[in-house]
Amino acid sequence: MSELRAPNLLAWVDVVVTAPAHSGLGETLTYRCEQALTPGTLVRVPMGRRETLGLVWAVRDHPPEGLQPAQTRPVTAVLDALPPLNARWRELVAFAARYYQRALGEVALAALPPALRDLTPEQLGRRLKKTQPETPTAVSASALAPLSPDQAQALADLQGESRPVLLYGTTGSGKTEVYLRAAQRLLEEDPEAQVLVMVPEINLTPQLEARLRERFAAHALVTLHSGLTPAQRLKHWIAAHLGQARIVLGTRMAIFASLPRLRLIVVDEEHDPSYKSQEGARYSARDLAVYRARLESAHAPCQVLLGSATPSLESWHAAEQGRYRRLAMPSRIGGGALPRLRLVDMNQQPRHTVIAPALLQAMADRAARGEQSLVLLNRRGYAPVLACHDCGWKSDCPHCSAHAVFHKIDRTLRCHHCGHTTRVPRACPECGNLDITPLGRGTEQIEEQLTGLLADARRPDGQPVRVARLDADTTRAKGSLESQLAGMHSGEVDVLVGTQMVAKGHDFRRITLVASLNTDSGLFASDYRAPERLFALLMQAAGRAGRDAAFVAEQGSQVELWVQTWYPQHPLFAALARHDYPAFAAQQLEERASAQMPPYGHQALVRAEARTQPAAQAWLRLAAEAGAGLPGHERLTLYPAVPMAIQRVANVERAQMLIESPSRPALQAFLAAWQPALQALRAHPETHGLIRWAIDVDPLTI
């Protein structure tokens, strides 16, 4: 028998593919290849009876222990028309997978454009040929508006700063212009540098995109968000990866874009919870931005700029400690004043008041002068629930432990958690009573009531006052958000009712009044971050008003934020009245410190979903037992398993368990050691009925 010898050029590569850590396989699979491949190369490899996209992670000259060379399958194709993903990118992905307790393959492949998955080298080649390399363009040095003293100072201070920068600028202080100038300065200095700009919501990309395109040559900019078609996303990703795109504007997913010459990351509205992913790997794009800038800086300087009028307490704390550099911009452009707070004490109002008469009058007065009002109510639909007064029936969702919301517009009951929709019954399904009534109020109802209550009010042109509504329901169709915003800009609409969607970023020039109707829901929520979110929301909403100082001066109007509350003495309002975020933050941080909560303590949440609540909780109890004695265990607290606030969604029972530690490394060490034990629990008989489980590191809501 002749000696079996490998051909000279035979090599092996460890390839990352989408297989979860709990599949029993390692993080990488080893394949055979005929040519030397570098780490970061994209390949196509066989997986069972199909072929899949993989990423070369490591190169080796022998298969791993326990794997016969004959067991390895060959790499099918090499996508070498694309340069390899660089080491910093790979390190970012590896860190995210490790830190957020997910499989490397899941994070790596989710970070790549989905269209890349089913692309042969030939198809890729054709696609690359079509996108001709674009010539780097000079940044237009056209006449720019002069900077405010705050802006000029911030830009000067930004220069050469190696720490993450927290740009703490009040609403209307011109943070965006600072981002633009910082990007411009960098792009002029370094003809190959790339800038990543992130916004919390896809809704906010068009207006920033317009501003960026106006300032920078059009083809140097690409967007990256979930609203793109697969082909667009692939094209934009490739432009970034090849270094052709100089500016990438995107949502949280853009933090994983391949940017070989990344020199600046801007995180706009850094406090926004949307930066924390809520499915799959639950990463914080803001935190990863800080990490990524540090990784890049080991190679070439890369700044990270976090901007907000109400920074997250985490970032604020980091700035207080000097880990971040804080740059403050306290003044509004044009010297406009921030709105005056008008607290409406609901205890002093006539019974069953929905909108205080004085507030109504203030809106009518403004409409009469050609000014606009914004009314904030964080509930879609007409009423959160329908009820029968005779038998106590409520419009509960059959699949969730939540009410189905009454939408009057199409006579439906809709569950906002699972999407289950039914027609509104004509009579109580339990007792036949014809008198079933809506309880509570949503945006539809406020729109209806305001229309009625303002029926006699007139605009300057003598026409009746126009009320419109802006929420997820009215903006579902493509382009409807744009057309609604246009209606607001043109002055067609006098009063706009909406959910928090209306509070974000939009620059309406004629708003002089903002009102919050059901403010208290955020005051006493069980979630310890609720006050922080409420303060940010109210500040942000307030920031929509009086943005055009010249308009306000001309009108001679008072710019106001009206807040309806049953608790006008709440300290949050005292800080809000003074627009005093630092005082609010100091008070919140003091509470957090004494309770050892973030940013002083660190948390992770284990969530279990099962057929029954006992099954979900049993799994969590077993998980806790499996954690006893693991590294880091002595430095952390495992709380008992509890049902989640909404216990059942789409017929799945949910429970969770909180883990706290004063030490982030201890928590991380524990979670890493715990992971295999949790996977092994699958085999446990008591685990029957478990559907899935996941760990949420640094959870935002508990």
Place this chain on the structure above:
DNA sequence: AGCACGCCGACT
């Protein structure tokens, strides 16, 4: 995680 295979309900 994907994705294929495989086995039971409402329609082109």
Place this chain on the structure above:
DNA sequence: GTCGGCGTGCTC
């Protein structure tokens, strides 16, 4: 008769 629901099992 199929299309398609998601349960189970596999992936160097």
